[in-house]
Amino acid sequence: MSHYNRLAGQSVDRICALSDGVFAVAMTLLVLDLHAPAAASVHGERDLLAALWLLAPRLLVYMLSFLTLGIFWLGQQTQLNFVARSDRQFSWIHLAFLFAVTLMPFSTALMAEYLAFRAALVLYWLNIVALGGLLFASWWYLERAKLLKPDLPEGAAAAVCRRIVYAQALYAVGAALCVVSTLLSLFVIVLLQLNYALAPRLGPLARV
Amino acid sequence: MSHYNRLAGQSVDRICALSDGVFAVAMTLLVLDLHAPAAASVHGERDLLAALWLLAPRLLVYMLSFLTLGIFWLGQQTQLNFVARSDRQFSWIHLAFLFAVTLMPFSTALMAEYLAFRAALVLYWLNIVALGGLLFASWWYLERAKLLKPDLPEGAAAAVCRRIVYAQALYAVGAALCVVSTLLSLFVIVLLQLNYALAPRLGPLARV
Amino acid sequence: MSHYNRLAGQSVDRICALSDGVFAVAMTLLVLDLHAPAAASVHGERDLLAALWLLAPRLLVYMLSFLTLGIFWLGQQTQLNFVARSDRQFSWIHLAFLFAVTLMPFSTALMAEYLAFRAALVLYWLNIVALGGLLFASWWYLERAKLLKPDLPEGAAAAVCRRIVYAQALYAVGAALCVVSTLLSLFVIVLLQLNYALAPRLGPLARV
Amino acid sequence: MSHYNRLAGQSVDRICALSDGVFAVAMTLLVLDLHAPAAASVHGERDLLAALWLLAPRLLVYMLSFLTLGIFWLGQQTQLNFVARSDRQFSWIHLAFLFAVTLMPFSTALMAEYLAFRAALVLYWLNIVALGGLLFASWWYLERAKLLKPDLPEGAAAAVCRRIVYAQALYAVGAALCVVSTLLSLFVIVLLQLNYALAPRLGPLARV
Numbered sequence: 001m002s003h004y005n006r007l008a009g010q011s012v013d014r015i016c017a018l019s020d021g022v023f024a025v026a027m028t029l030l031v032l033d034l035h036a037p038a039a040a041s042v043h044g045e046r047d048l049l050a051a052l053w054l055l056a057p058r059l060l061v062y063m064l065s066f067l068t069l070g071i072f073w074l075g076q077q078t079q080l081n082f083v084a085r086s087d088r089q090f091s092w093i094h095l096a097f098l099f100a101v102t103l104m105p106f107s108t109a110l111m112a113e114y115l116a117f118r119a120a121l122v123l124y125w126l127n128i129v130a131l132g133g134l135l136f137a138s139w140w141y142l143e144r145a146k147l148l149k150p151d152l153p154e155g156a157a158a159a160v161c162r163r164i165v166y167a168q169a170l171y172a173v174g175a176a177l178c179v180v181s182t183l184l185s186l187f188v189i190v191l192l193q194l195n196y197a198l199a200p201r202l203g204p205l206a207r208v
Numbered sequence: 209m210s211h212y213n214r215l216a217g218q219s220v221d222r223i224c225a226l227s228d229g230v231f232a233v234a235m236t237l238l239v240l241d242l243h244a245p246a247a248a249s250v251h252g253e254r255d256l257l258a259a260l261w262l263l264a265p266r267l268l269v270y271m272l273s274f275l276t277l278g279i280f281w282l283g284q285q286t287q288l289n290f291v292a293r294s295d296r297q298f299s300w301i302h303l304a305f306l307f308a309v310t311l312m313p314f315s316t317a318l319m320a321e322y323l324a325f326r327a328a329l330v331l332y333w334l335n336i337v338a339l340g341g342l343l344f345a346s347w348w349y350l351e352r353a354k355l356l357k358p359d360l361p362e363g364a365a366a367a368v369c370r371r372i373v374y375a376q377a378l379y380a381v382g383a384a385l386c387v388v389s390t391l392l393s394l395f396v397i398v399l400l401q402l403n404y405a406l407a408p409r410l411g412p413l414a415r416v
Numbered sequence: 417m418s419h420y421n422r423l424a425g426q427s428v429d430r431i432c433a434l435s436d437g438v439f440a441v442a443m444t445l446l447v448l449d450l451h452a453p454a455a456a457s458v459h460g461e462r463d464l465l466a467a468l469w470l471l472a473p474r475l476l477v478y479m480l481s482f483l484t485l486g487i488f489w490l491g492q493q494t495q496l497n498f499v500a501r502s503d504r505q506f507s508w509i510h511l512a513f514l515f516a517v518t519l520m521p522f523s524t525a526l527m528a529e530y531l532a533f534r535a536a537l538v539l540y541w542l543n544i545v546a547l548g549g550l551l552f553a554s555w556w557y558l559e560r561a562k563l564l565k566p567d568l569p570e571g572a573a574a575a576v577c578r579r580i581v582y583a584q585a586l587y588a589v590g591a592a593l594c595v596v597s598t599l600l601s602l603f604v605i606v607l608l609q610l611n612y613a614l615a616p617r618l619g620p621l622a623r624v
Numbered sequence: 625m626s627h628y629n630r631l632a633g634q635s636v637d638r639i640c641a642l643s644d645g646v647f648a649v650a651m652t653l654l655v656l657d658l659h660a661p662a663a664a665s666v667h668g669e670r671d672l673l674a675a676l677w678l679l680a681p682r683l684l685v686y687m688l689s690f691l692t693l694g695i696f697w698l699g700q701q702t703q704l705n706f707v708a709r710s711d712r713q714f715s716w717i718h719l720a721f722l723f724a725v726t727l728m729p730f731s732t733a734l735m736a737e738y739l740a741f742r743a744a745l746v747l748y749w750l751n752i753v754a755l756g757g758l759l760f761a762s763w764w765y766l767e768r769a770k771l772l773k774p775d776l777p778e779g780a781a782a783a784v785c786r787r788i789v790y791a792q793a794l795y796a797v798g799a800a801l802c803v804v805s806t807l808l809s810l811f812v813i814v815l816l817q818l819n820y821a822l823a824p825r826l827g828p829l830a831r832v
Contacts, residue, residue, distance in 0.1 A: 008702040014644060017641060021647070023229070028313075036318045037321075077217065095821075110660045197300055228433040231434060274515050
C-alpha cells in the first residue's frame, strides 16, 4: 500500500460524526414525502380528516423506515464503540454503509408509492441486505485488521456476528413471503423490526 | 435480555450528536415551506411587499415551530447532561423522541396551510404531547435504570418532572380552547412557548 | 428564576454541535435553488451553455450568502471559544441566532428572484442585521453574566464588540445605497463581505 | 492583521464538525434527484421494473458523486488529523472547500440530466478541480503558517502533496478525453475514483 493510504482515514470520531450527520439527514428527509393535503380539495374539517387518513399508509412506511434506520444506527454505534482505531479500508466500508443509508429515503418513497408491488418490496429488502452485509463486512474487517479495543467483553464478537446473521435470515424469510403477498411480507418485516426495537423477552426470539 | 442487547446503545455522545443533527435538519427544513413569491404575479415593489405580507402567517407558524423545537432541544439537553451512561432501551426512547421531532415540519406545514382547522391544531398539539411524553418516559427510565450521574443537584429530578407535567397540562388547556376558536388556541400556545423561552419572572408562571 | 431554569442549557458543546448542524444544512440548502436547466429546451452544447449562463446571477447570490454564513459562523465560533459555561438565557440567544441563520436560504432565494427590487435587498440586509445584533446581544450577555473564560486575551472583548459594530455600520451604509440602485447596494455589500473573508491589509479597512 | 482577525477561527474541532455536517447533507441531498416513478404510468410489475431501469444511469452518476465526496472527505480528514491549531485564513480555505462540496449535488444533477454533453462533464470536472485545488491550498498554507503537529510522520507532507497532484493530473486526462466521447471520459473518471476508493495494488497505480 502506498504511503498516503497508510496515513488516510485514521479518525474514528470523524466516521462517527459523518455517520450521525448522514443518519440525521436521512431520518428527516423521509418526512419530506409527507405533504400537507392540497388546500383546493379541502372544504371543511371532514375533508381534512379524510385527506389525512389517506396519508396513513405513507406514515406507516415512514415509521418503518425510521425504525430500520434506528436499528442500523444502533448496530453501527455498537460496533464503533469497540473500535480502537481506524484505517482507510475501514473508512470506505463505512462510507459504503452510509451510501446504503442515503438510499433509504428513495426505497421508502418507492414502497410508499407502490405498496402492492413486489419490485418495490424486493428493492426495499435489498437495501436492508446492503446495510446488514456492510455492517458484517465492517466487523469481519475489524477482527481481521486487529482494529478492535483489547478489552472487548468476552463473547461480544460472536454476539455481534450472530445478531447480523440471524436478523438477515429472518428478513430474507419475510421478503420471500412476497411470493404470497407483498402486504404479508411487509407485515412480517414490520414485526421483525419491532422485535429488534422493543426487544420483548418472547422465548426464542429473545435469543436472536 | 440477549447478550447483544446488553452491548448495544451505550454511547451518550452518539445520542447527543444524532439529536443535534436531527434538530438542526428539522429546524432548517421548516423554512422550506417559505417560498419566494412567484415572479409572474409581481410587477413592482408594491406587488412584492403585498406578496411577502401574505407570507406573514406562515412565518409566524414557522417561528412557533422553531420555538417548540428549541424548547424540546433544551429539555433533552438538560436531561442528557445528567446521564452517566446509556443502554439500548434508553437509545430507543430517544430515537422515538427524534421521530416526533422529524414529524414537526409536517405538523407545521399542515397548520400553516389550515390555520382555521381544528384537525390541524389537534395534530400539532399531539406532536407536542408526543415530545413531552417521550421526554417524561426518558426521565422515568433514567431513574428506574439508575443511569443518572451520582452527583445530581438536589431537587433536580423533581424539577425536571414538574416542568414536563406542568407544561403539558398548560398545552392541553391551550389546545382544548380550540373548541372555542383555533386562533385563540394557537395564541395561548404561542404565549406558553414564549413564557418557556423568555422565562420572565411573572409571579405564578415563573414557578412552573 | 425557578429551579428547572437554573439547570437547563448548560452545555456549550451542544450549542456548538447544533450550530454546526444548522449552518451545514443552511449552507447546503442554498444550492437547492440552483436547478439543472430543463431538458426540453436544450438541444445542443450551445443551448446548455446559454442556459447555464442564465444561472450565473443565481450562483453569485448563492456565493454571497455562503460568504455571509461563513462570516457569521466564524464570528459565533470566535465567541464560543471564549465561553466557559452556558445557561438557558445564553442558549436562547443562540437559538434566536440560529433562527436567523435558517432564514438565510429564504432571503437568498428572494433576492436571487428579485435582484432589482429594494424590498428583497432590504429583507436580506435585515437578515444580516439580525445575525449581527444577536451576536452582539450574545457577547453583551456573556460579559454581564460572567460566563467568559477568565484567561481571555487582553483587549479581546473590545475587539469582538468593535468588529460587530463597525461591520454592521458598513452594511447599513451599503444597504442605504439601494435608494440609488439595488445593484450598487448589492455590489458594496459583496465588497464588504469579501473584505471580511479575505482580510486584505488595505490601510483603514484592515483595522475595522 | 487587526486584533479581531488574530482571535477568529481557532477551533479545529468546529471546522471538523461543520465539514462533517456539510458532507453529510450533500451526500444525502444527491439522492433527492432520484424520484420514485410517477404512479400514472405504472400499471404492473413490468412497468415498474422498466421505469426503475430508466433510473439506472442516474443511480450510477449518484454513486460516482458519492464516491467523489467520500474521496475528498477522507482527504480533508487526513489533513485535519495533522493540524495542531487553526487560524482564520485556514478556516476560510476550508469554508471555500465546503462551498465546492455544496456545489456537488448541482454538478451531479446536471451531469445526470445531460450525460452526453461536454459542458456538463467539464463543469463536473471543474468541481473536482476546485475540491483538489483547495485541499492543496490548505496543505500549502498549513506548512507555510506552521499549523501542523510537530510529530508528523516522516514523508507525510510529501505524500499528501503527491497524492493531490497525481490524482488531479489523472482527472484532467480523464476529462480531456471528452473531446473523443463524454461517456469514455466519464468511464475513465469512474475507474480513477474506484482506484482511489478500493486502492487495489495494481503495480504503478498503487503508488499514485
